[in-house]
Amino acid sequence: MAVAGAEPRAAWASKAEESRGRLVPEPEGDGRSAFRRDADRIIHSSAFRRLAYKTQVFSYHEGDHYRTRLTHTLEVVQVARSLARALGLDEDLAEALALAHDLGHPPFAHAGERVLDACMSAYGGFDHNAQSLRVVTRLESRYPAFDGLNLSWETLEGIVKHNGPLTGPLPHAIAVHAEKQDLWLWSWPGAEAQVAAIADDIAYDVHDLDDGLRAELFTVREIADLPLVGDIIADIAVGWPDLDTSRFIHEVGRRMITALIDDVVRESRRRIIVAAPGTADDIRRHGGAVVGFSAPFAEAERAIKAFLFPRMYRHPRVVRDMERAGVVVRALFTRYMADLDALPAEWRASVQGRTEDARARRIADFLAGQTDRYALAEYARLFDRAPELR
Template sequence: MLAADPRASRGRRHAEDDRASRGPRDAFQRDRDRIIHSVPFRRLRHKTQVFVAPDGDHFRVRLTHSLEVAQIGRTMARALGLNEDLTEALCLAHDIGHPPFGHAGEDALQAAMADAGGFDHNAHTLRLLTRLETPYPRFDGLNLSWETLEGLAKHNGPVTGPLPWALAEANEGFDLALESWPGLEAQVAAIADDIAYDNHDIDDGLRAGLFTLAELLEVPLVAEAWAAVRARYPDEVEARLAPELVRELIGRMVNDVLGETERLAAGLSSIAQVRDAGRQLAGFSPAMAAQERLLKQFLHARMYDAAEVKAVRVEAQAILTRLFETYRADPGLLPEPWRPGTGDQVAVDRRIGDFIAGMTDRYAVRQYEALNGPTPIRERF
C-alpha cells in the first residue's frame, strides 16, 4: 500500500509512444536504465567522493559510492515492501549533478555563480536530467517519471523558501509538489546515502591512514560494533577485521532504519498519507541518530577536515575558480556546442557553470592546464 506503483505513476513531462518501448519494463525500471546508460552517470567514475583523484585504486569515487548506496537502498526497500526499481533509480542518480572535486568544486561554483543564482548540486541533478542530457530526438532530458524527479528534488526532504534557480526551472510546468515529503522510496534512498558514506568513509579513512582503529574506537557506536566483531572472531588479527567492522555497522544502521520506519509508518494506508505525514518516516531512531552524529563529527575532524585533504581541496577550488574566470572573460574559449548564444551575463554564467559542472576531475585539470599552465594537483593524475 505504501509502495510506489509504476502503473499509477503521474507520468512524464513529455508523452511517449508506448510502441517504442524496448523490452518488458515498467516506468521505474525504464527510469533506472536511462540513468545507468546516461553520459553523466558514466562520468561519476572520475569524480571525487572524498579524495581528489585518489592515488590508489581502492578508494571510493562518486560512481562506486552511488552503486553502494543503491545496494543498501534496494535491501531496505525489499525488506519494507517498497518499489525496489524506483529506490535504485533514486540511489544511482542522487549525486549525478556533482561537479568535479566534490563539495570543494560545488563551493567554488557557488561563489563564481553568485550573480547568476549560484550553484547547488542537487538542483543541478534535476537540470541535467530534465534539460542538459539530450539522448532522445524529440525532447531534452531523460524524460524520467514524476516520482523519480520528485524523489531527487526532495533528496533532503521538502524544499521550502526560495528555490534554487535550476530547481525552479525543472519544477516549472511539471509541479513536483516540493513542499511535501516524498514517498518512502525517496526517503529510503536518502538514508541509504548516509549509511553508505558514513561506513565507507571509515573504510577509506583507515586505508588512507588518516586515523587509526584505536582512534576510531573512541566513537561509542563503533566501539559497540567492534566488541560484537571481536566476540565473533576473538583470535583473528585486527587487520582482517576492519571490513567486518564496516559490515557490522552497516547492518546495525540498516536494521535500525527498518525498525523505526515500520514503527512510524504503522497505520498508514496510502502514499498520500506518507507525503502528508509532515515528517520523515524512513530514518534512524533518535538513539541511532545521536550516535551517528558523533560518528560524523569524528569523520569531519579526522577525515574531511584533515590537513592533507583540505590542502588538495584548496587547490581544486582554485582550479575551478580560475577556469570559470577564464571562460567568463572569453566565452569563445568554450567548445563550440557550449558557447552561449546570448549576451545576457546571467545566461552566459549559467552556461559556463553547466560546462564546468559536467567535467570530471581529470578533465578539469587538463582544461585548466591548456588555458592557464601547470597546477600542483597534476601529479595526482
C-alpha cells in the same frame, strides 16, 4: 539482517502503474515498469559514466581503492534496494533515486561545489541537488523527442526533495522546472525517496570510516569510543583476536551496514504503524519522515559524522588537495566567462548571444559536468601549467 527480509508490496509504496507519468508522454509497453526504465536511462546517461572520475573524498592520485562518486553511488543503490525490499516499497524507484542523487556534483567533491557556488553567487548560485534535476531534465541529450531523460514524476519528485519539503527560496534549476511541472515541493517525498536519502547517509558514514582507516587518517583504536562502532569493534576482537587489519576494517564496515539497515527497518515499520498510510500520497502528506533511524542510532550516526568532519573532511591532507582543486574550478570559471573562445566549440555556440546570467549558467553546466581529470587537463590547456594536487 534478520528484520530486513522481503515483504509484499505495501499499500503506501509508489506504484509504477499509477505513476503521474512523464512530462513528454511516451508509450511504455516494453516489459519494463516506468521506474525500471527510469533507472536504466540513468545508468546509460553520460553524467552517470562521469561519476567514475569524480572525487568522493580522496582525489584520484591517492590510489585506486578509495571511493569515487560512482562507487559511492553503487553502495547507496545496494543499501536503498535492501531497505525498499524490507519495507515493501518499489525497489526500482529506490534504485533510480539512488543512481541519480549525485549526478549534479561538480569535480573535486564538496570543495568544487563550494567554489562553483561562490562563482555563481551573482547568477543564482549553484546547488548539486538542483543540478541533478537539471541534468536529467535538460542537459542529457540522447533522445530525439525531448531534452533530458524524461523521467517519471515520482523520480523527479524524489530527486528534488529527498531530504524533505522545499519551502524556502528555490535553487535556480528547481525554480525553472517548477514553472512547467508541479512536483509537490511543499510535501514530503514518497517513501522510496526517503529510503534513498537515508541510504546515502548509511553508505558514506560506513565507507568514509573505511577509507579513512585505510588512508591512515585515524586508527581503529581512535574510533573505538564511538557509539555503535565501539561495540562492533569489541565483538570482532573477541571473536577474531588475530584478524589482520584489512579484514578487521572490512568486518567493521560490514557489521555497521547490517546494524544501520536493521535499525532503519525496525524504526520505519514503527513510524508507519503510527502514521497508518493507505497510499503513497498519504506518505507525502504526513507531517514528517516515515523512514529514519531510532533515537539511539540517530545519536550514534551524528557522532560518526562529528568524528569524521575534523578527522577526515578537514584533515590537512584532504584540505590541501581540495584547496588546490578549488583554485582550478575558480580559474576555469573566470577564464570561460572572460573568454568564450576558451570554451570547446559546442559549448561556445550554446552561450553566444545569451545574457550574462544565462551565459554563466551554461558555463556552470559545463564545469559541473567535468570530471576531475578533465578539469585538470583544461587548466593545463588554458594556463600552460599543471596544478599539483599531490
